Amino acid sequence: MANYEVHEYDVLVVGAGGAGLRAAIEASSMGVTVGLVCKSLLGKAHTVMAEGGVAAALANVDEQDGWETHFCDTMNGGKMMNNWRMAQLHAQEAPDRVRELERWGAVFDRTKDGKILQRAFGGHKWKRLCHVGDRTGLEMIRTLQDRGVHQGITVYMECAITRLLKDGNKVSGAFGYFREDGRYVLFKAKAIVLATGGVGKSFPVTSNSWEYTGDGHALAYDAGAQLIDMEFVQFHPTGMVWPPGVRGILVTEGVRGEGGILRNSKGERFMFKYLPEATRNDYAETEEEAKIWVDAAIRGEKTQARRPPELSTRDNVARSIYLEVKAGRGSPHGGVFLDISYQDPDRVKKKLPSMYHQFKELADVDITQQPMEVGPTMHYIMGGVRVDADTAESQVPGLFAAGEVSGGMHGGNRLGGNSLSDLIVFGRRAGAGAAEYAKKHTAAPSIVDDQIKAAIDEMEAPFNRKDGKNPYELQRKMHEIMSTYVGIFREENDLKKGISLLEALKEEIKQVSISGTKTYNPGWHMCRDLRNMIICSEAIARSALSRTESRGAHSRLDYTETDPEQQKSNTAIFQDGDSMKLEKTPTPVMPEELKKLFVKKEPANA
Amino acid sequence: MNQSKTSGAPAELGATSRNDAWWVEPALVATGFTLFIIYATWRALVDYQFQEWGPYLSPFFSPKITLPGWQWSPAILILWMPAGFRATCYYYRKAYYRAYFMDPPACAVGHFGGEKYCGETTFPLVLQNLHRYFLYLAIVVVGFLWWDAFSSLFYNGSFHLGLGSLVLFGNCIFLSFYTFGCHAFRHLVGGRLDCFSCTSGAKTQFKLWNIVTKLNEHHMLWAWVSLCSVGFADFYVRQLAAGVWTDIPFIGS
Amino acid sequence: MREAVMKVFRGTDSGSGEFKTYKVPIEEGMVVLDAIHYIQGYLDPELAVRWNCKAAKCGSCSAEVNGHPALMCKSRMDHFPEGQEITVEPIKTFPLVKDLVTDVSWNYEVNKKIPAFKPSENADWTFMQEDIERVQEFRKCIECFLCQNVCHVLRDHDRKDVFYGPRFFVRMAGLEMHPLDTENRAGILKDQAGLGYCNITKCCTEVCPEEIHITDNAIIPLKERVVDEFYDPVAKLFKTIFGKKK
The missing domain is CATH 1.10.1060.10 (Alpha-helical ferredoxin)
Incomplete structure (x- = not known):
């Protein structure tokens, strides 16, 4: 058996984005030993790409705001599929978590009276997104990173976890390798927090970085946890579509929050006609009204005008763009036009600096002069590891999950800005939950040698197979399958075809091979990542097939209506022997006092 | 080309994978400085009989200083101040460390010399930290030059405006842009504060700091323009004094 | 189809490493990191490169392109004269790990x-x-x-x-x-x-x-x-x- 190094911690956090860092900080402040593992360098996690802001009902700009409204917006945005308790905790705790970031050194944009400035975003009733220009994620990760570093958390960079180890039914450690030299490592741990982010790399057009190979989803699945709501994959409405090299790169919702207008090739402001009946009253009826709202927002004043239709929820805007393009009213490169150029150029550059540079440098487009071309790009998965709302613990004792890898918080569709707040609210709760758990279970974790041997064999295998499959070729195949059969609009036959192709691909992945050494060998890393991606791809496809309705981010061509009956159950995926099983589990029912918030037109504090 | 040195193997002078004309900038800077230094030294030490003509006093010799027993060029008493200001200026430091010391000659290009590098931590370069004192002196000198420029308008008891006055005023403007865009000045007027809004004094300083920042953003430009203008102003007066050319009067005579 | 000639540093040791030449088809708007990914995906899966977002937000893909320190995801291929070889090397101030990856x-x-x-x-x-x-x-x-x-x-x-x-x-x-x-x-x-x-x-x-x-x-x-x-x-x-x- 190959050599491996061993480290032992009370709590091991896998992933060093917003959720992982916040979890590590919390656990370490509770006096347990904490190790933090990340697949990239510290501070490079996908959180840096979050742009528009972090949602928290601070009511600095719109004083009518409060946690109740935030909660209702989140549940409505999630089409009532959310775990209500998570949505409640999230709405209640986000303001404190944001203030805490500021006390740790984050420097948010300010209102005229020196408070944290908040901007409008899709699906949020009030201006709620605390932001730093359009680089809020960077601000957050740097703040947490420095806080963590100064708190003395040990960080293992460029280290990938390939297996969770168990002692009986509970978690006892994690096995992985260092990308730099391929050496193996065993972390013994009483509790493990998964904070590995999402699954975007299963799709060809995505705003996600290479790390998003669904590692945490797959690790939890392998360890016996359930994955819920996997059919809900968010396509962000505005990704770049041209030139080809940048396809999928995110264009922040902040552009629309600052007044960006969507038009088709005929110059029509098409979002007016796609507003769902249920929320139509929250949006402007005419271009004039929308303009009054935008002008007031720019001046920092109040207005009776309602917000522009571009600020509808992401699922709706993405679908609308898709339909416009399909109807032949798209832009030259298969998107639609997003225009902010009617505003003062200096203001655009100040509020959206990275968008300005991104388009200028990568697409030769000056967004202060011309419209952008945008189209949907795979952005986020609402589904993930089923966790307890208060402690973030999964059904596997000792295994916790926070951030995108966890499921339930966002239901059928996530609102922009709720992701960053999710990270800090549930990152903290997972860290605390794990630390409590580790304190209760004082016995040292015991490791079964067979599990280590299996983990090592799995990693060695691609080197030993001669003339096997090229990992990059298999990833291209997976991209092809996912974009053709499991895209933004779904249909039974497509999904069935997709699943059978994925099953065939799964067999091919078992034949993957690589040559060379273990020293920083990305082909070798891909061999392992493929296995995670295929698990997530299959889970998405199977869950999508099982939901015979259209709801939130899940749109079926053969079931275009929302079926109230299906709100009552979540889709759960779990491993049964060698095969993937699916069952419907009841959606948690919210208590009466929360239900009341939805009955009244305005929540109590409005 | 094939070397990918890592971790501290000192590169040879000029070693680089850059395939653009990286040497053009340091070469131009070195040439420009050298020409100015030769001219200024010659004027200050050799050619100093031509100091003023009519209403115009050359900036190299302003203010007029008479020291008992001083038999050398008066420029020596004056020029060390602006020379010191420029020598310790943050822009000039960059320029001559690159062009003369070649440490480094350009970005990602191997440097000159391999001795233990001390930067500005030891004598004499640690004295660069006294830049602000040269700033104080330079401000005094610029004050005199403004005085000279205004004085040139009133010659022999009547208003007079000639090309020479415009040259002197132009020079004063450029020198002021350079002097008041100085990094040390930017620090002193407000940059040293951590909070710009906390007191009413701080708010005033913030306004000043903003103006200085605007000038400071083009400090390199003003450094070169004012170097040329001061050289030209001196040359213009010298040529008048030497009778090579005559002034062009617009008003008065 | 237009092709770019990429000279990419390969090796785990600055002394014995060498430049390998690859031909990469050019797409409109392509950046150097796209070319490196093409090499990985089609010509040489072992080529080591550190990258994350490919959107100039994470700062992972630092390298020296034609001797200029730059992010590969921000270095547009069409900014180089057509037909000219494009040299890609690791940054030089930190110890080399492999190919374009250094230990920072x-x-x-x-x-x-x-x-x-x-x-x-x-x-x-x-x-x-x-x-x-x-x-x-x-x-x-x-x-x-x-x-x-x-x-x-x-x-x-x-x-x-x-x-x-x-x-x-x-x-x-x-x-x-x-x-x-x-x-x-x-x-x-x-x-x-x-x-x-x-x-x-x-x-x-x-x-x-x-x-x-x-x-x-x-x-x-x-x-x-x-x-x-x-x-x-x-x-x-x-x-x-x-x-x-x-």
Whole structure:
């Protein structure tokens, strides 16, 4: 058996984005030993790409705001599929978590009276997104990173976890390798927090970085946890579509929050006609009204005008763009036009600096002069590891999950800005939950040698197979399958075809091979990542097939209506022997006092 | 080309994978400085009989200083101040460390010399930290030059405006842009504060700091323009004094 | 189809490594990182490169393209003359791991030594936009370490023993100029961080992909603060009489 190094911690956090860092900080402040593992360098996690802001009902700009409204917006945005308790905790705790970031050194944009400035975003009733220009994620990760570093958390960079180890039914450690030299490592741990982010790399057009190979989803699945709501994959409405090299790169919702207008090739402001009946009253009826709202927002004043239709929820805007393009009213490169150029150029550059540079440098487009071309790009998965709302613990004792890898918080569709707040609210709760758990279970974790041997064999295998499959070729195949059969609009036959192709691909992945050494060998890393991606791809496809309705981010061509009956159950995926099983589990029912918030037109504090 | 040195193997002078004309900038800077230094030294030490003509006093010799027993060029008493200001200026430091010391000659290009590098931590370069004192002196000198420029308008008891006055005023403007865009000045007027809004004094300083920042953003430009203008102003007066050319009067005579 | 000729450094050791030439089809708007990915995906799956977002937000894909320190995801292929070979090498100031990947862990060690943000205890946490505009510029840093790579104090003189490098002056400037921070880092800047080793030759500013004015807005203002504290007798006297700000 190959050599491996061993480290032992009370709590091991896998992933060093917003959720992982916040979890590590919390656990370490509770006096347990904490190790933090990340697949990239510290501070490079996908959180840096979050742009528009972090949602928290601070009511600095719109004083009518409060946690109740935030909660209702989140549940409505999630089409009532959310775990209500998570949505409640999230709405209640986000303001404190944001203030805490500021006390740790984050420097948010300010209102005229020196408070944290908040901007409008899709699906949020009030201006709620605390932001730093359009680089809020960077601000957050740097703040947490420095806080963590100064708190003395040990960080293992460029280290990938390939297996969770168990002692009986509970978690006892994690096995992985260092990308730099391929050496193996065993972390013994009483509790493990998964904070590995999402699954975007299963799709060809995505705003996600290479790390998003669904590692945490797959690790939890392998360890016996359930994955819920996997059919809900968010396509962000505005990704770049041209030139080809940048396809999928995110264009922040902040552009629309600052007044960006969507038009088709005929110059029509098409979002007016796609507003769902249920929320139509929250949006402007005419271009004039929308303009009054935008002008007031720019001046920092109040207005009776309602917000522009571009600020509808992401699922709706993405679908609308898709339909416009399909109807032949798209832009030259298969998107639609997003225009902010009617505003003062200096203001655009100040509020959206990275968008300005991104388009200028990568697409030769000056967004202060011309419209952008945008189209949907795979952005986020609402589904993930089923966790307890208060402690973030999964059904596997000792295994916790926070951030995108966890499921339930966002239901059928996530609102922009709720992701960053999710990270800090549930990152903290997972860290605390794990630390409590580790304190209760004082016995040292015991490791079964067979599990280590299996983990090592799995990693060695691609080197030993001669003339096997090229990992990059298999990833291209997976991209092809996912974009053709499991895209933004779904249909039974497509999904069935997709699943059978994925099953065939799964067999091919078992034949993957690589040559060379273990020293920083990305082909070798891909061999392992493929296995995670295929698990997530299959889970998405199977869950999508099982939901015979259209709801939130899940749109079926053969079931275009929302079926109230299906709100009552979540889709759960779990491993049964060698095969993937699916069952419907009841959606948690919210208590009466929360239900009341939805009955009244305005929540109590409005 | 094939070397990918890592971790501290000192590169040879000029070693680089850059395939653009990286040497053009340091070469131009070195040439420009050298020409100015030769001219200024010659004027200050050799050619100093031509100091003023009519209403115009050359900036190299302003203010007029008479020291008992001083038999050398008066420029020596004056020029060390602006020379010191420029020598310790943050822009000039960059320029001559690159062009003369070649440490480094350009970005990602191997440097000159391999001795233990001390930067500005030891004598004499640690004295660069006294830049602000040269700033104080330079401000005094610029004050005199403004005085000279205004004085040139009133010659022999009547208003007079000639090309020479415009040259002197132009020079004063450029020198002021350079002097008041100085990094040390930017620090002193407000940059040293951590909070710009906390007191009413701080708010005033913030306004000043903003103006200085605007000038400071083009400090390199003003450094070169004012170097040329001061050289030209001196040359213009010298040529008048030497009778090579005559002034062009617009008003008065 | 148009092709680009890429000369890419390959190897785990700077002595024995060599440049390999690859032909890559050109698409419109392609960047150097796309070409590297093409090589990985179709020609050589072992080619090592560090990258994350491919959108110039994470600062992972630092390299030297035709000798210029740059982010590969921001280096447009059509900015190079057609037909000209494009050379891609790892950054040179840090130890080579393999191909385009270097070991930048030294930077993370340096970061730990910087005294953390220490807000005043009775702060009411209101401050104005103009108070933090300077700080926000510094916080744009994506830690690509291109400034650390190009800085000759580290690159040519290898003074990692006495010098923190531009990235960390930027970080310290962000802390020092924070309206609520109470820590004084002037002594550390002068001694441990080696601010005096910087001879303001500005290459850090030239290569910064975030266009942070590292020299003018961070390093020089810090140098002036160090002057206040250690070199300017008048300022020192003033401080002794009127008391320290912090």
